[in-house]
Amino acid sequence: MIPVVLSQTGAGSSRAQQPDLWISPFNVGFGVTLSAGASLTFTVEYTFDDIQNANITPVWFPHPTASGSANLSDSFAFPVTAIRITVATGGTGTAKLTLVQAGSVGM
Numbered sequence: 001m002i003p004v005v006l007s008q009t010g011a012g013s014s015r016a017q018q019p020d021l022w023i024s025p026f027n028v029g030f031g032v033t034l035s036a037g038a039s040l041t042f043t044v045e046y047t048f049d050d051i052q053n054a055n056i057t058p059v060w061f062p063h064p065t066a067s068g069s070a071n072l073s074d075s076f077a078f079p080v081t082a083i084r085i086t087v088a089t090g091g092t093g094t095a096k097l098t099l100v101q102a103g104s105v106g107m
Helices: none
Strands: 004-009 023-034 042-047 061-068 072-076 082-087 094-105
Touching: 004 082, 023 042, 023 082, 061 072, 082 094
Parallel strands: none
Antiparallel strands: 004 094, 023 072, 023 094, 042 061, 042 082
8 A cells, every 4th residue: 555644734533544454464554743843632543334334423443552742653453444533622733644554455
């Protein structure tokens, strides 16, 4: 997968990125970087729901170690259907989430 960059300026959530569920083993590495002078709190979130289904409201879960107010990196070693970054209210600056997926295409 070519690296995908999602960003969020101010309070709210970025668009959601769907990783390839057919890649095995499922591995998505990610890093969060904050713009210079940023003062914000973010959370990397994921869902198991089909975000393409308009009849479903996705339930978003916080990644257990990917939240805070400083640059960080981590990974998903279990399949998820979508990933996004959410910035809490009251912050300034931009949080950038870069995703890279690796593995072999499954059959």
